[in-house]
Amino acid sequence: MVCGRSGCEVATTGVCVEGQTPPEACPFFGKEPQEEIDNDEELPADEALTDTDPETVLLASGDTLDVNAVDEFLRWRPAIFVAIIGDRDSGKTTLISTIYDRYLRGPFAGYAFAGSRTLISLERRSHDSRVASGRIRPETPRTSIAEGLRFFHLALVQGEQQELRRDLMLADRSGETYRSARGNSALVADLIEVKKADYIVLLLDGGRVANSEERSGAMQATRQNLRALLDGGALDSSAVVQVVTTKIDLFVDHPERDEINRHMQSFCNRLLQDFGSRVYKLTFWEIAARAPDPEFESALGVEALICSWLNGAGRQSPSVIRPIVPLKSEFDRLLMRTPTEVES
Amino acid sequence: MTEVRHMIAGLPRSGKTTFLAAFWHLINAGEATTKLELDRLAGDHEYLNTVVEAWRRCEEVPRTSLASERKSLAVHVYRPSTGQKAVLVFPDLSGESFKRQVASRKCRQSYLDACDASGGLLLFVTADHVQDDLSVLEVASMTNGDEAKSEEDAAQVVEWSPDLIPEQVQLVELLQFLQRPPFKRRRRRLAVIVSAWDVLPNSKLTPEEWVCRELPLLHQFLSANRESFKSRVYGVSAQGGNINKHSSANIRSKLLQKTPSERIKCIGHDADLHDLTSPILWLMEEG
Numbered sequence: 001m002v003c004g005r006s007g008c009e010v011a012t013t014g015v016c017v018e019g020q021t022p023p024e025a026c027p028f029f030g031k032e033p034q035e036e037i038d039n040d041e042e043l044p045a046d047e048a049l050t051d052t053d054p055e056t057v058l059l060a061s062g063d064t065l066d067v068n069a070v071d072e073f074l075r076w077r078p079a080i081f082v083a084i085i086g087d088r089d090s091g092k093t094t095l096i097s098t099i100y101d102r103y104l105r106g107p108f109a110g111y112a113f114a115g116s117r118t119l120i121s122l123e124r125r126s127h128d129s130r131v132a133s134g135r136i137r138p139e140t141p142r143t144s145i146a147e148g149l150r151f152f153h154l155a156l157v158q159g160e161q162q163e164l165r166r167d168l169m170l171a172d173r174s175g176e177t178y179r180s181a182r183g184n185s186a187l188v189a190d191l192i193e194v195k196k197a198d199y200i201v202l203l204l205d206g207g208r209v210a211n212s213e214e215r216s217g218a219m220q221a222t223r224q225n226l227r228a229l230l231d232g233g234a235l236d237s238s239a240v241v242q243v244v245t246t247k248i249d250l251f252v253d254h255p256e257r258d259e260i261n262r263h264m265q266s267f268c269n270r271l272l273q274d275f276g277s278r279v280y281k282l283t284f285w286e287i288a289a290r291a292p293d294p295e296f297e298s299a300l301g302v303e304a305l306i307c308s309w310l311n312g313a314g315r316q317s318p319s320v321i322r323p324i325v326p327l328k329s330e331f332d333r334l335l336m337r338t339p340t341e342v343e344s
Numbered sequence: 345m346t347e348v349r350h351m352i353a354g355l356p357r358s359g360k361t362t363f364l365a366a367f368w369h370l371i372n373a374g375e376a377t378t379k380l381e382l383d384r385l386a387g388d389h390e391y392l393n394t395v396v397e398a399w400r401r402c403e404e405v406p407r408t409s410l411a412s413e414r415k416s417l418a419v420h421v422y423r424p425s426t427g428q429k430a431v432l433v434f435p436d437l438s439g440e441s442f443k444r445q446v447a448s449r450k451c452r453q454s455y456l457d458a459c460d461a462s463g464g465l466l467l468f469v470t471a472d473h474v475q476d477d478l479s480v481l482e483v484a485s486m487t488n489g490d491e492a493k494s495e496e497d498a499a500q501v502v503e504w505s506p507d508l509i510p511e512q513v514q515l516v517e518l519l520q521f522l523q524r525p526p527f528k529r530r531r532r533r534l535a536v537i538v539s540a541w542d543v544l545p546n547s548k549l550t551p552e553e554w555v556c557r558e559l560p561l562l563h564q565f566l567s568a569n570r571e572s573f574k575s576r577v578y579g580v581s582a583q584g585g586n587i588n589k590h591s592s593a594n595i596r597s598k599l600l601q602k603t604p605s606e607r608i609k610c611i612g613h614d615a616d617l618h619d620l621t622s623p624i625l626w627l628m629e630e631g
Contacts, residue, residue: 057456059449059521104477104510106560113561114568119517120506127504131478134502138480157568165568294485 003030062120064150067192070169073117073153079167082309083193085229086203087221088175091246091289094140095203096152096170097126098289098299099306103154109303111156111310114165118153129290138290145174149193156310166310171197181232182224188232198314199240201305202226206247206288209264210254219267226271230278238316239279243271244305249291280316283308349433349461350627353518354468355511356439359539359582363468364417364434365399366582366608367620368392371421375605380621383420383429392417402583402600402607423625430628433463445521446514447506459522464533464627467515469559471579472540472586477510512559519565523572534566534575535623541579541611543586551579551612578623579611 003010050056065073073079084092100122102108116122129138143150151169158164171193181187194200202225208218222243229235251260268284276282285308287301327333354360368389371382395405422429445451459465502508509517519534521527538551549557555577556563566575585595585607608618615622 051450055453057451057453057526059445059451060524061449062517101479103564104512104561106556107564112564112568115516115520115523115565119513119520120509123509123513124504126479127508129479129481130508131480131483132476132502132508133480133504134500135480155568290481292481292484294481298481298485 060117062118064118064121064147064152064172065169066148066150069117070151073167073169077165077167079153079169080199080309080314081169081171081193081197082199082201083171083191083197084201084203085178085194085225086175086246087179087205088142089207090175090203090205091287092172092175092203093125093143094289095201095244095246095287095302096172097122097129097140098302099170100152100154101126101129102299102302103156109306109310111158111166111306114155114157116152116154118151121150122152137292143172143174145176147172147174149173151193158310168309178225179221182221182228185228185232188228188234191229191234194229194234197239199242199309199312200229200235202241202243204243204245206245206250206286209245209260210247210250212256212259215260215263219263223267223271226275230275235279237278237280240281240283240312240315241275241279242283242285242305242308243268244285244287246287246289247291248286249288249293249296249300252296348430348463348628349458350463350624351458351465352434352468353442353465354439354537355443355514358439358468358470359537359580360439360466360468361395362399362405362582363466363537363539363580363620364392365395365405367624368396368419369399370605370608370618370620371419372396373605375603376608376618377616378619378621379425379616379625380421380423383422385420389417399583400604421621432624442518443507443514446509446517451521456526460528464535465522466535466537466623466627467519468537468539469511469515469555469562470540471538471554471558472543473511473558475558477512512561515559515562516565519569519573523569529572531571532573533627533629534573535627536562536566536575536577537623538577538579539582540586541609542581542583544579550577552577554579576613576623576626578613578615579609580620580623581607581609582620583607 051058070079084095086092099108100116103113107113125141127133128135128141133139150172152172154168154170156166156168158166173191173193177187178191181191188194202222204222205218208214226235226241226243235241245264251257254260272282285301285305287299287305288296289299289302291298291300352360352364370376370378371380374381398405417434419432419434420429421432441455445455522532523529536551536555538554541551544554547554552563566573585598606618608620610617610620610622613622613626
């Protein structure tokens with residue numbers, strides 16, 4: 001068994017480097033190695049493309065964006081920033097992956113997928129929930145501390161109206177970092193995504209709420225997160241804060257369902273009472289992004305949440321009253337006399 | 345005479361080479377009326393002649409290899425209705441090279457130059473495909489909660505690699521590359537060719553409806569990016585039937601009895617049934 005394709009080891013491995021099955025279907029199969037397709041030109045395969053090869057053109061990585069890449073993006077067009085804050089395993093990455101997965105199936109929340117700068121990272125995060133991963137239960141990889149602050153990007157359009165395009169930037173940071181900031185308010189200043197965010201999503205881990213031993217700790221973690229962000233100066237009266245309880249499918253048939261509801265109601269009331277006046281808006285949401293029970297509605301509550309980001313007004317910048325500067329020179333007054341819009 | 349460079353893009357086994365073989369036979373043989381005809385033979389057509397021989401015998405045409413991808417195909421055509429002449433140049437890239445582009449985030453300068461030339465893009469997908477982005481939960485709901493795999497099977501966890509990126513995501517990524525530097529930002533005509541349309545003999549779906557149902561991310565992307573891509577979808581059966589090794593010999597013998605050009609089917613946008621030149625003609629139009 002011989003092959004004329006340079007680098008093909010079909011003779012020893014039985015595997016065609018061109019990907020042909022059976023290998024006999026390959027046009028190089030059975031040819032002597034010297035019978036290259038062009039005698040005067042060694043044609044390298046794509047794997048031989050190196051970064052230093054003058055023929056090589058590097059393309060965008062498709063990975064999550066760092067702060068510099070986001071700045072560059074903002075020079076092109078505005079974006080809606082969402083900071084999703086929660087402890088490890090509270091469902092941050094699952095929420096992001098679920099939103100992406102919905103667009104793989106078609107328009108969602110009245111919006112259609114228009115693109116993403118971070119498709120590769122979205123794919124990587126979704127992999128462990130796919131059949132192709134070989135898993136029998138969906139998993140979500142954790143965001144590591146070393147990755148720092150990264151952003152997922154989704155461009156969406158309402159209907160097919162391109163002028164109604166929205167660019168979502170979903171901040172992604174490890175749960176451990178938020179946990180550390182909760183314990184040390186000096187670290188809050190480093191959470192620049194919170195200051196920038198149009199929406200601050202504080203996750204309350206429904207999995208822990210469903211467990212009576214963990215319930216109080218989970219609620220206090222969310223409460224302390226909010227307090228730390230407020231006291232540390234990351235949030236102010238312009239902030240829109242959404243407290244999102246995840247994994248609510250676990251409550252439905254729970255033997256302590258009434259007890260859980262009572263605790264939840266009380267927790268929300270106290271949060272509103274203590275912090276409601278310190279932010280522009282404090283609202284409460286419930287989701288079950290990836291309920292394992294097939295009877296349970298898929299991505300429950302996620303549509304309402306994403307609609308609130310895409311259709312809402314976001315952070316309310318305090319209105320600044322600018323002093324009226326008297327126009328003294330004829331040059332200044334010229335602008336007042338010049339029509340600034342094209343008359344139809 | 346205008347030289348028009350059209351790109352042919354698609355993942356492995358999406359039907360690119362079979363389309364070219366059928367196209368070459370159609371304009372060469374004069375067996376059917378077409379909107380574009382061969383003007384004259386010029387240049388090296390050895391590769392086309394090789395693949396068209398297999399096509400005429402109703403055999404699977406040899407796939408384009410990575411090593412032969414630099415060979416551009418130039419076809420001199422004219423449009424009988426207007427007398428317009430053009431040279432269609434197809435840089436026939438292998439499907440593997442598109443897959444590698446998404447995985448390695450690199451392409452060749454020659455690919456960039458070809459994409460920046462004035463022509464349009466034929467993007468191939470095959471109707472004979474399997475859904476490759478199913479989630480564990482979707483499968484569980486299909487099987488009504490019965491776990492299809494045992495715990496033992498679960499030990500065979502597959503780590504993520506770019507090869508596992510679903511087809512429709514790879515295609516969107518290939519198109520997204522064209523929207524940003526170093527590619528020239530311009531509006532391109534894009535004809536999506538759904539090959540192996542014959543595997544859907546009783547389908548009431550139009551080719552566009554099929555893309556909407558089977559490749560919804562790609563469909564949304566094209567609808568939402570009309571300033572970058574003026575797109576149309578055609579369904580094409582370049583062989584006329586499924587002639588892979590699993591299909592019956594009966595199908596092949598029936599196809600062989602037909603005039604080769606009449607095996608070809610092209611569906612969508614008022615294309616004449618056997619006229620595979622319709623999508624290419626549309627790519628050549630202005631605006």
